[in-house]
Amino acid sequence: MGGLTGKVAIVTGGRGIGAGIARVFANAGAKVVIATRTLRHGEDTVREILGRGGEAKALECDIGGRDQIFRMVAQAVDLYGTVDLLINNAAVFPRALIEDLTPEDLDFAIAVNLKAPFWLVQACLPHLKRAQHGGRIVLISSLGGTRLGTPSFTAYNATKAAVNGLSMTLANELARYRITSNVVEPGATESAAFARNYATQEVKDAIAAAIPLGRIVQPDDIGHACLFFCLPENAIVTGQALAVDGGTSTGGALAPPQGARYTGRPEG
Secondary structure (H helix, E strand, O other), X not given: OOOOOOOEEEEEOOOOHHHHHHHHHHHOOOEEEEEEOOHHHHHHHXXXXXXXXXXXXXXXXXXXXXXXXXXXXXXXXXXXXXXXXXXXXXXXXXXXXXXXXXXHHHHHHHHHHHHHHHHHHHHHHHHHOOOOOOOEEEEEOOHHHHHHOOOOEHHHHHHHHHXXXXXXXXXXXXXXXXXXXXXXXXXXXXXXXXXXXXXXXXXXXXXXXXXXXXXXXOHXXXXXXXXXXXXXXXXXXXXXXXXXXXXXXXOHHHOOOOOOOOOOOOXX
C-alpha cells in the first residue's frame, strides 16, 4: 500500500490500459471503481485486485451516454462516499481514412472520446472539490492525436488532440479548487485494441524494434504515469501532458538497434 490510501478513484475501461491503471491505484491503497461498458471485463480486473488484497468494484456504464455517467458516479459515491481521483481512459477506435469516414464513425468517436470527459468531470466535480489535498483529473490522450498523426485513425486522433486542450483548460478553471488536470499520452500499448489492430507477432516485433527502449508499453506503465499525477506530493503539477512511449515521440524509428555503438564515424 502507498500514497493513495483512503482515496477513491474512478477509472473508465475495464481491461487493457484501464485494468493496468486500476491495478496500480489499488496497489497504492486507493479504493477503485472500474466503470466499463462490458461488466465482465471490469469484474475480471476486480477479482485480480481483491486477490492482491486491494479494494475495487466494477460498475456497468457506457460513457457515451451522459445519463449513464451521472448514474455511475452516484453509484460510486453510494459505495465509497466520495470521488477523489478521476482517470478517464475508455475510448473507441473507428478506423478509416478521411475519404471513407462515415458520420456514424465520427459521432461515435466524439461521444465516447471527447464528450465523455466533459460529462465525467461535471459529474465528479462536486466531490473533487472536497477532496483532501485537492482532487485529481487524469485524461488518457494519445501520441496519435498530438505527435504522430497515425493514418486511418482520423476520428480517434482528432478527438484525442481535443482532450489535451480540454485538460489544459480544466487545469486553469479548476485550480481555485486545488484540483489538478493532466494528460497521459500512451504510445503503442499492449491491450485488446492493440491486439485487434496489430494482430501478428511480426507486426508487434516491428513496432517494438522502432521504439528506442525496445519494448511495447504495458498497461501498468500507463498506470504508474497516472499515479505520479495523483500522488499528494505532486499537487503542484497541472496542465501537463506526459508521453509514455519508450521514446517513440523522439523519432524512435530512426534509433539504432539496442546495443549498437555510436562511433562518430560514417560506416563503409
